[in-house]
Amino acid sequence: MFIQVSTRLSSPFVYGFGETEHTTYKHDLNYHTWGMFSKDQPPGYKMNCYGVHPFYMGLEDTADAHGVLLLNSNAMDVTFQPTPALTYRTLGGILDFYMVLGPTPEMVVQEYTALIGRPVLPAYWSLGFQLCRYGYANDSEIEQLYSEMIAAGIPYDVQYADIDYMERQLDFTLDEVNFPGLPELVDRMRGEGMRFIFILDPAISGNETDYSAFDRGIAADVFIKYPSHLGGNIVWGKVWPDLPNVTVDEDLDWDTQVEIYRSYAAFPDFFYTQTATWWKQEIKDFYDKMKFDGLWIVSI
Numbered sequence: 001m002f003i004q005v006s007t008r009l010s011s012p013f014v015y016g017f018g019e020t021e022h023t024t025y026k027h028d029l030n031y032h033t034w035g036m037f038s039k040d041q042p043p044g045y046k047m048n049c050y051g052v053h054p055f056y057m058g059l060e061d062t063a064d065a066h067g068v069l070l071l072n073s074n075a076m077d078v079t080f081q082p083t084p085a086l087t088y089r090t091l092g093g094i095l096d097f098y099m100v101l102g103p104t105p106e107m108v109v110q111e112y113t114a115l116i117g118r119p120v121l122p123a124y125w126s127l128g129f130q131l132c133r134y135g136y137a138n139d140s141e142i143e144q145l146y147s148e149m150i151a152a153g154i155p156y157d158v159q160y161a162d163i164d165y166m167e168r169q170l171d172f173t174l175d176e177v178n179f180p181g182l183p184e185l186v187d188r189m190r191g192e193g194m195r196f197i198f199i200l201d202p203a204i205s206g207n208e209t210d211y212s213a214f215d216r217g218i219a220a221d222v223f224i225k226y227p228s229h230l231g232g233n234i235v236w237g238k239v240w241p242d243l244p245n246v247t248v249d250e251d252l253d254w255d256t257q258v259e260i261y262r263s264y265a266a267f268p269d270f271f272y273t274q275t276a277t278w279w280k281q282e283i284k285d286f287y288d289k290m291k292f293d294g295l296w297i298v299s300i
Contacts, residue, residue, distance in 0.1 A: 001092040009058055009084040016056035016067075017078055019049040027056075029080040037075040050298070054078075056086075057108050064103040067112050071096040125195050126294065128157030132197075136164045138178040143185050146194070158195045160296065169241035171200050172213050172286045183290040195293040202279075202297060203239045203265035213282050214266070222275040223266035238262040 014027045017034050021043045036052045043049055054076065055069040070076070074093035080086055100111035113119065131149070136142055142161065149156045165182055167173040174182065186196045204214050204223070217223055224235045238258050242248060248261045268275050283295070 002089070003092065003095065004087060004089050005095065006085060006087040009086055010060045010066075011058065012082075012084045013059035014056055014080070014084070014086070015059075016053065018053040019051035020047060021045050021049070027080055029082045029084050031079065031081060033077050033079040035075075035077040055112065057105060059105070065105045065108045066102050067100040067108040069098040069100075069112065069115070071098060123294075125157060128195075129155040130158040130160065130197075131156060132160035132162065132296075134162040134164065136161065139165075139180070139182040139185055142182070146185075146189060156194075158197060158293075159189065160197045160199065162199045163201055163240060165198065166241070168244070169201065170205055170208070170211065170213075171202065172282050174290065186291060190291065190293070196291075197294040197296055198290075198292050199296040199298060201240050202268050203237065203241070204268070205241050205263040206234070206236065206266050207243055207263035216282070217266065217268065217278055220274045220278045222268050222272060222278045224269045234266050236264040236266065239265060241265070 009029075012029050014029070015025055017027070017036070019038070020034055020036075023045070034046065035048055036054055037048055038050055038052045039048055041047050041049055054072065055067060057065055057067045059065050070088060070090075072090055072093040072095065074091045076088060076090035078086060078088055098115060100108055100115065102108045102111070131145075142159065146159060161179075161182070163169045165175060165179045167175045174180075189196060204217055205211060206214055208214060225232055226235055239262065241263050242261050243263050246261050248257055250257075252260070268279060270276065270279070
């Protein structure tokens with residue numbers, strides 16, 4: 001289903017509609033279109049990043065402000081026109097529009113976060129200097145990096161490990177070949193005042209013969225499924241992890257690598273209470289094996 005809704009704006013002073021890279025806070029209304037469909041996409045002009053925020057704040061000629069949220073989980077985009085006007089396009093879903101009336105910008109933000117939920121107050125240490133990248137080859141590389149950063153006196157409070165530390169990018173596992181000493185390294189770093197964050201991609205492989213996170217997820221019925229009239233089966237996708245016993249040809253383009261070498265993965269449906277229970281237990285079991293201070297849970 002294709003739905004299009006247009007509205008005139010009270011002024012050209014419009015802000016919001018993330019999560020994309022904007023060159024200015026105030027939107028340019030000269031027929032610019034902004035897509036909203038979250039994916040694991042590095043930042044780039046007009047490219048969607050990790051989140052979807054179909055909300056804008058408008059300032060009026062009176063200096064009053066208001067906000068509008070379209071609460072719709074389908075892929076959508078918005079196009080500005082210099083009228084000033086705005087057009088929403090979505091591939092379906094429910095047209096739940098919420099309006100907050102301010103009248104000040106500060107009150108708009110307060111009313112909006114009262115509607116969707118307040119931001120969590122971050123831990124004080126999480127506001128420090130953090131170092132993260134994809135592509136660490138082994139735990140020795142992280143250890144050497146840590147030692148050199150400390151020796152150089154570079155401000156450094158938090159270290160990350162991306163999905164390289166996992167066995168074939170399987171959540172809640174450890175690569176015992178390349179990262180066998182990581183638990184002990186993390187313990188030492190934390191004992192010396194550092195904080196450590198692990199990254200998780202909640203794509204749970206269904207191509208394994210023995211993978212407890214998937215088996216327990218099936219038992220608890222936590223994965224996204226098609227509606228019953230379409231069969232009610234699990235919605236499978238490909239992102240991570242790699243299939244068992246394959247060597248990835250890094251010379252191929254990314255999409256071809258995904259198609260050839262990635263496992264079929266199931267995705268947790270966090271709208272279910274049992275999913276939160278299952279997810280919490282998997283994280284607890286992982287923490288019992290390897291301590292950490294935080295998790296970066298990547299949207300995919």
